[in-house]
Amino acid sequence: MMARGLGGFVLAFAALAALAVWREDLGLPIFYLVLASTALFWIAQATSWNVLSGYSGYFSFGQGAFVGVGAYTTAVLGGRHGVDFYLTVPVAAVFSALLALLVGGLAFRLRSFRGEIFALLTLAVPFILAALARVNSEIDGGQGVVVPVAEYPEWLAQFQDFLYLLNLVVAVAAVAAAFAIQHTRFGWALASIRDAEDVAEGLGVATFRYKMLAIAVTGLIGGAAGSLFALQIGFVTVESVFGLTIPLFVIVMSVLGGRAHWLGPVLGAVVIVLIQDRLSASGFEGWNLIVLGAILAVLVVVAPDGLQARLWRRPWQAAVALVAVTGVLAIVDGWGGPLDWFVAGVLAAVAVVLWPGKAPAPAERRPAPSAAVPVPTDVDRGEAAESSGHSGPQLRPNSTIDGEVGEVLVECRDVTRYFGGVRALDGVSLQIRAGELVGLVGPNGSGKTTLVNLLSGALRPTSGSIAVAGRDIVGLAPHRIAHVGVSRTHQIPKPFESMTVRDNVAMAIMFGRSARPLAAAREEAQACLDVVHLRHLADAKPAEINLHERQLLEMARAIATKPKVLLLDEALAGLNPAEIDAAVAVVRRIHATGITIVIVEHLLRVVNQLATRVVVLNQGALLADGDPRTVMNDPDVIRAYLGRHAHARGT
Amino acid sequence: MTTLQAALSGALVGGMFAVMAAGLSLTWGMLRVINLAHFGLILVGAYLTFELATSWGIDPILTIVLTVPLMFLVGAGLQWAFDRLGVEEFASLLVSFGLLIIVMQTVSNVWSADFQRMDGDVNPYATESVSIGRFVFPAPTLIAFVFAVVIVVAADQVLRRTFAGRALRAFAEDRTVASAFGIDHRRLGMVLAGLSAASAAVAGMLFALGNAVTPSTPFEWIGMVFAVVILGGIGQVGGVLLAGVLVGTLSAVVSATWSPALSPLVLFSAIILALLFRPYGLLTPAARGAR
Amino acid sequence: MRTRSLTALSATAALTLFITAACSDDEPAADSGTEPAGTAEPSDEGGAPSGDPIVVGSTLSLTGAFGPTGIIHQIAGEQFVEQLNENGGLLGRPVEWMVLDDESDQAQVTALYERLIGQEGVDLIIGPYATPNIISAMAVAERHGFTMPQHTAVLAPLMTYECQFPAWSIGPEPNAYVPEQVFDALESLPTPPERVAFVINQGGSTDFIAQGSPDDDADPGAVPIAEERGYEVVAEIRYPPDTTDWAPIAAQIRDADPDFVFNSGLAVDPVNLLQAMEQLNYRPPLMFSLFPAPGPLLGLGDVADGLLSVSIFEPNDALIQEAGPEAQAIVDEFESRAAAEGLPYTAFETQATASWNAWEILVAAVEGAGDTDQQAMCDYLHENGADTTFSGHLEFNPDDNNFWPSTQGLKQIQDGDWVMVWPADRAAAQLQPPVG
Structure with missing residues (x-):
């Protein structure tokens, strides 16, 4: 599963990279790659945010801090101290990760810590960094730093191809990391933290360690992508990186796409970037933000769980809608250009995915009579x-x-x-x-x-x-x-609401005294479910079972830790x-x-x-x-x- | 002397942030709606005050006679929609963010993107002040502080003393139990959201009294206002005033004795420290919150 | 269920709306341009322009932090393009201006200029508003070899692309030019001030004018220059761009008791500062502010009287006459357009003038080169310069990053209006001495 998934990422990377390398042969307008670069930047940022905030539920308003540290590192080292660009990227990622660990170390020390507090803590960080950069004007020379254009290999025709490839590398690495995290113990730990942190801790999940790991990954990706952001905007000032736009947009994209899944931020970023681009190109002056705001509000109201969850229900219909609409528009060729056709296709797919209708009833999972x-x-x-x-005998129960x-x-x-x-x-x-x-x-x-x-x-x-x-x-x-x-x-x-009854129990086994892999834990979970007579509900979600069954699930999970x-x-x-x-x-x-x-x-x-x-x-x-x-x-x-x-x- | 004067005027500025934060804190605490559109309502309130004062010649403070009822309706209507569409806490953050950018763009279309500021002849308060002894109380922020105290005390009393207030607090603590006791939370929710929006109208008026506004001004408020809401303890109006005053005073004192450049640095570091020691708001000891 | 169909309905509505919006894509956002044929009668001079339009692309910050000034450049640009088309267009062809909103976001600026050049295939570009945006756009222009006149980037040392042409120049060393000019003006007064308080916004341009280059002592800004000229610097206060509480700053200035306040500030900074000082019942004898929003200052009434600032043009009668016969019409037309857009302050002053200059530079380059060949345009400008209505003939020297000898002077609020007061040969009124 894992290996196949990661293989998929390698293939996707190769295919997308080929677009840049053979762009001229393919006759691809360079602007497509510019737009793709923007989308890739946001994919990386939203994914970075999602690893911590989506997976573990700790909402961060501080993504600007990681972007800012990344961008400043590259701009200042490259623009003022002549450090080679390629060297600045890993340095930027490491600086950003160190900052993330500092924030995490402060915040996660507190037990029984509420999400809002974390949100405010992270909101404060970019303000502090901005003030620091302004006070110490030797950092950026007081005026901001012009980022030197990095040397790029000769086999790339233009700088934009290069920027696209860089963004592609970071974005694919970020999404692959998010995928890997989701499919390993790390991801299960984060999901259990999101669902019920104190329960997870009580069952043996080292929540502090996993949260620190998650925020470090967030910092690494955010910093690396921030470093490329510096290269893209070419001139870095305090205002251009430490604002509220970036933190708000990564939240918007991740939540819109679906924050419990690695694909969510990707979908959200692509949809928002495409819509924004079409709107700004539409000459819809004075209405851009009104339309964007309205689309955002409507999408969130219609699909509060995000596009990804809906897409999983109707993947084929969505694909058909995308291909059909794009194809028909291309054949008719009566309006717009390829990009318009594609965006229309994407919107059609979104509409199909969101259209209300009978979702496969969750009740199918459990045996019919017990549901009623x-x-x-x-x-x-x-x-x-x-x-x-x-x-x-009932009357003298204790004697034995x-x-x-x-x-x-x-x-x-x-x-x-x-x-x-x-x-x-x-x-x-x-x-x-x-x-x-x-x-x-x-x-x-x-x-x-x-x-x-x-x-x-x-x-x-x-x-x-x-x-x-x-x-x-x-x-x-x-x-x-x-x-x-x-x-x-x-x-x-307090069951883990996002997991099945079986996985609730398997969680406790995975993170028990002797760690077990998921497959083995699922096997062993059966025995615990037998003890409490819940085997018949093993595939149900906690929301679908009654109070008594939830109490029994609590016991099954408790004994699973041996x-x-x-x-x-x-x-x-x-x-x-x-x-x-x-x-x-x-x-x-x-x-x-x-x-x-x-x-x-x-x-x-x-x-x-x-x-x-x-x-x-x-x-x-x-x-x-x-x-x-x-x-x-x-x-x-x-x-x-x-x-x-x-x-x-x-x- | 300069320090004391700065502390004093800073505390008054804190009053204005408290008015901005009060409504946000209440709807967040009681209705579990994180309403970013609140900033949009404050913005519209400021522009309405500007418009009414400039074109109709109404005293800027009196403009709230018109803007408050209007905003009440808008706030109640929004809550009706949120409730009707079943928008939950996180979704409300995004939906209201969408609304905020809609409001900002609309304001820009109506009043242009340029700075709008009431001229001296329609707004006599901007450059006025009250002197007591050697201390000076700038009029715009003094007025803001008075409104802050009135709003906070009134809200606090209503929440403690009236049936509706207690019902709301019960609802905030346990929705199902409260509904079981026959509390019509929809109606109460709309009233609360309406009052919160009404306070946004007041906040807008107070801001316009001493400042120029542009459509993108709300982004300057978000950081400070959220800090005040969370420091004060979400849903605790009394805490909001205390937090506002502390934040305003600290910022002003650093600015006067050290440098304005350092005030955001010190302020936000202090906020982080405060959160680490009082994670449930300034008025709630950590131990009590944890239980 | 009803809720669900309701949301579905609104989703469809939004998407339809959006698709309709996208449809208008193939009639690009030509803001004016196409109008004249229908509305205005063809002008006598050039005859109606014909043939394929020449499309000029740019972004402006129509929303976001730079919105207040972005709108001025939009109005000025629209007016220029319309007038250009009425007068026969460019090379006999009509001109269209495709202006996109960059939302005051540098990342959008880069992406949108790439779109304009790479996707929309515009023939010409012109710069966006605000220094960071212009530098971001400049990088794109350089990659594509486009000639880019730009209105407002005054940080000459950073503008290294040889085919960017500033329309507003404070010379190659603005950090020296501004303070030297201010102090020269002050020293012309019967009793020049001696004690100066500096109040400095930490933003890039304002910080640079005040402090100069931090890496190079030989490149000082206003503060070291004041010290060198023998002024006593009684306060040096730096504040962050998002300052909300001005009272402590005002109190510090009052306590320092300066003869002159040098505010290296932006937008409404001086308004807030003057207001806060007035609340303390204190008025500094004389104050200068670098890049203020001109309208709100006038709204302060006599509180702001005597305030100094920089200007490249003010619509004072003397200056309008000097600028030539068309100037009055341009100034009047701009005022009526700005009023129609609902701007609170409608005067055709520095920002609008910079915009006008930029368009004139662009036109001069195209006409000089005979077509829209970018390199030819760039070369033409380097060799021949450009004639402008309001700033005269401009010469571009690549060694100075094309920053021409500055014509920037000082303006002052006198009797509730901005008037040019310095240098003497371009002044519309006398510099008023400090009060009290």
Whole structure:
């Protein structure tokens, strides 16, 4: 797949490069290559933006910074210090990548960091660079720098051919890189960050590292293409590169084309560049931007996911429309020139792609009956009854596991966590032994979820220590803690929405303690789906399954990391009684595979039924700890917890 | 002395950015619409003030009597369309960018691309100022600051005290729950977007009071206004005023004591630092935001 | 569902609109040119032009940051082409001007000039507006060997292409010419100023005039020149082009207490500066601003009275008469066209004059060469120069990058209008001394 894809890029490059080398023999007007150069520049820039912002979802307004650093490097080194142009391009790319790493290093250090903040951070960077360049006028001589025309090989007829080839090299390299990223672990990691970053981190994805890698790639491509931009405009000033036009247009192009896919920015850039060119040539003076703005608004409203997703649905119709319209116009030859015919063809293709109509229903993916009514519940209940038969009679569920408790797996010592002035947890000490199934209960705000967040590394304790399997985990990144053997589910399921159910699980396997390739991970994912009885939905998207199934998916994903201890955070919230029974059976099955479980739950019936031991928290402190029946009869517990909440079903 | 004077006039300039940012922040926070067209509305507001004052001889401040209701309708209409077409957060950024360039080109077609500025005889405020002791309060920015305080306090009170305000905040926090309680979010959304656009009319008037406008002026605002919105905390009007004043003051103080050339450098570096330590806005401690 | 068909409908509408737009492609954006045959009666002198039109291509910044001035060049150019066609066209052929909007974006400038030359096959080109755009266009012209008259690039040292011809010259060393002229004028006053405050926009041209070349001490700008001439420089303030808060700058100037403020600024910089100083109840005795937007300054009323700036032509009676018999008609016609376009300030001054010069240089080259052979045009101009209505006879010396000896003088706001005040032999009024 990968090799074939990259082979395709080599072919595409060769074909497109031939246009320049044999342009005169082909009778191709030079302006076509000039226009193509513009498109290629934007393809490279939009792709550069997309690797970080499209794939990982961190919207950047700072593309101008990378273009600017690239353009300035080439202009200043070449124009003022006589450095050979070819040498300046890699230097420009490296400078730009270093800047990107600096920005990333600052921004991504923050955990639980919102996208808007990143957007503003990146917006600020070009302003700072512009001010720096203006203050230090020795950089550009105060007036801007004329970029010397680079020496180009003799077998190219003109400078424009040369510029086209350079842009082609950078653009093809950029798109090939984006393609490769999308089809490797790197791309999966970025997609998981886009869909649910904290979940990805908790499942073992080293999110910081992947974000830094992505921003470095963005910087490299942006800088290299910026370097060519300098050559194209011939005169570089602060205003010509650090403005808002470039950042806004790369966003427009990528989003219009589709930002989850390598082809999206290519489509977006080509469509926008062609439209802009035709508009500016149309003598439509005073209306250019009005028409461009209107087209943009309409396209985004009609296809918010981008052209690429739509094109994938009707590839052949689009191709036919392109060829037919272009061909007919060429044969009739009654209007315009070849470029007009081609642009008309492209627009026809866009219209065909966007025309509303029956999209292949996503529901086709799942078995017909399950789509309509929650039949799987019944299936699961049957299964549940059957499997609970295996683990023992309903009334005395805990007895079979009681004796299997082993050594200390989790050790919390004096764990305290403040939020501002509020003590969410206050000096909690707790041991969990291998093989236990601990019910963690307590009234709302008693600190249960905080404890889970501390154990999984989502939060750090204000003081105290936590060890898992003998290893101190305080201060470890959550993905490290996942590799130590802690896994969790979330109260509100957070699946990776862009991936199928199977791939959600495969993600956890790919990035687990021992990294696995995608194909193998998909194989292994089946087993995890079997445990939770979701195999029949393996190809569905999370949006197509119900809450119960999403909860089960959370569990499947959690056990896919092969955890030593599994933290279930209110995994049964919002389920109906039948679904609860099914989920209980699943939990028990998971426990039976030897995974230690901590379950946070409001439903005492469930806790009683499942847990080998119950821990009660109240107002951030440990209130009781022991055998379920003993604990439930403790007068303190009854007063603090049962007295107020027993009848309230805990919501 | 010069520094204090600069800090003072800078704070007032910050008031103008706060008015520009207030509407943007509210629609972003409450309706999840990143409305770049807001800058277009400010631009149109400025041109309308110019036109009404110049050709009809209306006092420039009073022009808002006409522009505010007009802009309210435009804003509400836009929100209706956004809602109707199901435009989501990111799409709204692009759609409104399209609208912004349409507005800029239209303004250029109507009022030419040249600088338009109210002459001294129609706009008495531009060169006026109020002196208290040794301090001078330039009239255009002083007026802007007063409007900023009025708008921010009013918006804050409405959001806290009225049913509609609380309903909006509930809606911003959890859409489904709010709808379940029978909140007509469409209507509320249109009202909010209308009010936001009305504030753009005021911002436009305030800008025209002290500045020349051209169709491409909005690009000069975007950086600063976004900084104020995010620093203030998205959806927090009080934060917007605070952020505006801080940004304006810092910029002016650097400009007066050091050099105007360094003020963007210091300002945007400070913004980055502020974001790193207060990622949820100046008024929200990081820990609270994280929970 | 209804929403969907609605959007589909609007999508179709937009695309149709667009395709219609594209259709008009084969009737190029001839702005005037084709009109005269129908509207105006053929003029007596040349007879109606006939044959294939000569197409002149250019871009202008009709939108974006340079839009305010771009429109002036558009109006002047349209007027020139129309008048040219009324007078028999060029070589007896009608002239069409294909002007495209470069949106103040250098990348567009390069692409559009490539399109004009390579795709539209224009016969002649003329430069865009604003120095960075002109330098970008110059590179394209050079690649294709086109002769390019250009209106406004005054950074002579950067304009190295031998077939670009400036229509506005501040000589080969504008960074010396401007300050020397300003200080010469000041020193002609009964009590010349002694204390100078410099307020400098960090943009390329303004920075260059103020500081000169940073790499070459032998190539100084206004600040070192002032020091050399014995002025006391009491303030040197540099501000970024996107400055919004002028109060701190105004306060610094006030505190420095200069006799003279030298603002190496652009567009509305001096308007904002004067306004901010007025708010502080301070007026500098005398101020100069380099490249201001002339209209908004007049709108300031007496606040701006006495302000100095540079000019190559002002529509003052004395200057119009000196320019010759056609000048009055040109100036009047421009004013009515500018008013029709809704421009707030309609005077035919430096920018429009530069535009007119550029077109006259182009016409002189074509007529001199006898056809549109680019090299012949370029050679003709080098050998013979060109005659212009407003700047007289121009000689182009490639050693000076074709920057002819400058005719630029100083203008001043007096009684609410711009008047030429320096040099004395081209002045329409006396230079007014500082107030107070």
